[in-house]
Amino acid sequence: MNIKLSDQGNIKGANKKGVKCIVWDLDNTLWDGVLAEGDDVTLKSGIVDVIKGLDERGIVQSIASKNNHDDVINTLRHFELDEYFLYPQINWNPKSSSIKIIQEKLNIGIDTFVFLDDQPFERDEVAAIHPDVECLDDRAYLTLLEKGRIAHIKTSDDAKMRRIRYLEDMSRQGDEADFEGTPETFLAQLGMVFKISEATEACLLRAEELTVRTNQLNSTGVTYDIEQLNFYMNSPAHRLLVCELDDKYGSYGTIGLALIEIQDDADVIELLLMSCRTAARGVGSILLNYLMMQAKNRNNVLRANFRRTDRNRQMLVTYQLANFRQISKTKDNHILFENDLSIISTYPDYIQVISEL
Amino acid sequence: MSEIAQKDRSKLYHFIESNMTIYDDDIEFVDSTNIFTSGFVSSIFAMRLLNFLENEFSITVPDEDIVISNFSSVNKMCEMVSRLKTIEAHA
The missing domain is CATH 3.40.50.1000 (HAD superfamily/HAD-like)
Known part of the structure; x- marks a missing residue:
């Protein structure tokens, strides 16, 4: 009953x-x-x-x-x-x-x-x-x-650490609430290290999980399975990047993913996503900044596919305030952004960025 | 066009000054300072700034207005706010 x-x-x-x-x-x-x-x-x-x-x-x-x-x-x-x-x-x-x-x-x-x-x-x-x-x-x-x-949930090694990561978050948040000073000074004493690297076989399960789990900070809402990610990882025309974040409390693990298609005159971001857990750390714009510098080094412009949903305003704000302009928009809210890369900031002092590429 | 009162302008000024460390000491921050060229505008600060403007001035900033030129300085933000308030008042 x-x-x-x-x-x-x-x-x-x-x-x-x-x-x-x-x-x-x-x-x-x-x-x-x-x-x-x-x-x-x-x-x-x-x-x-x-x-x-x-x-x-x-x-x-x-x-x-x-x-x-x-x-x-x-x-x-x-x-x-x-x-x-x-x-x-x-x-x-x-x-x-x-x-x-x-x-x-x-x-x-x-x-x-x-x-x-x-x-x-x-x-x-x-x-x-x-x-x-x-x-x-x-x-x-x-x-x-x-x-x-x-x-039916598939679990990566990262998933098994999820509770531990949240426990670390709880102590972070306690400290943040007690902290007097600007949010940036708080970030500065976290000793954040942001690592960007090419995806490897070992991290594909976590990458798939990220595309399935992340909603608020997914640029297209498209999810990819392991076979698709494996294809892009080995495709010479694509780059599949993963990001890890550590701070003094511990590691957040793999928290970001980007899929880039390299064309003759443009790098195109097919997917950009960040775990919601790290949204409050402002790392989305750092990854984007990195991609801007990479494209600029190749003398390419940077384009990005984006699908506007009622849940990803933060991603839209991140793009548009990084000087991405909409060059087309379809009826189903699919936007193509382009950045001429005339304005690129340097990384903020409060985070150390390491790229092993 | 409705003018942004001086006290609202000051609130916005203080919000930015107290949320971006770069303006603590050596760099002078005035109403025309371009925050995008003088510091790193993180996605999280951008969201907080947007929420602050929307709550403080009871406006909703549409997607097409979320562009650097509208957010680059206190002056630019005040211009945008007063324009949006005028539109909403006539809506």
Whole structure:
């Protein structure tokens, strides 16, 4: 009965997007018993394997629980599970608002969220506010790893590090909130190192994952599979570049990708994308700056294919304020940009750029 | 065309000055300074600047106005803001 209800709770049953985040309720969902009522709670049977299994697939997890914050944290520590949950929301607010906060903190699409709660009321409340969140009951954890939207996800080594990277982000953000001074001075003391290199066989899975996962900062919205990327990697007329970013907190891993076609008189950017995780670091314009310098060295102009969507305004701003001009625009919002390369800035002082090309 | 009040102009001036480190000490920053030629305008600063203008002046900057010539200096941004406010007032 419960299972049926939760299936119906998900209005857009057609949501087939790969799951990126699981939000757990705690009482009678993650564990048996109600913490605030003084119960000696015990973890649901087999649930640790599910949590670790999701983690290994690069799916991040969080908590939306109506409870006393410190009690929950102590209990999770006791179970040695506290490190698995990012931005846990333990408060007495509606769970829809907790999920909204988690979504904003993680900066990933709401339609990639799954929420588990034993209470139909909570599932309905979340589903009413966030119709794209798939809401499941407490028993659903038993089959979570076999679920299509989860089982079909291919994972790169980078994905397995995802939770660790987010934990590093959490300490970054704490420091950033405490930091007094301009955002640029904050960036300067991060000691950022940005590395641009040719894609290799070893990073193709991560590259494919980037094209599938990245929405806000993808210049064309086109996704590429491994075979296509492999073709471009070996094509003499193309260059496939990957970017890595490190700072004093750790490595962000591979966070950017660019596909360039080299023509006689022009370099053409077929795809430019940046992971949303690093959007706040302003590295998109640094990669673009690099591509501008490369084209200029070849005495080429630089063109870029771009498809305007309601989600990639930042990318449009990045292009247009780097002096790219629209030379054509189709009805389906496909734009061709061109840059005569008359204005190219130098890299900012707060980042060290290394290119092994 | 509606004029941008001096206090709004100052707010914009302070926003840029306090968000671009380059204007901290040696480089003088005035209303006509070209921010694109004197410093590196990162994508994230550009977005913040755009959000600041839109919230502060209750305007929406259309894609075709997001060009260097409209954002290069405090003066240019004020010109664009007052033009967009005029258009919206007549809409």
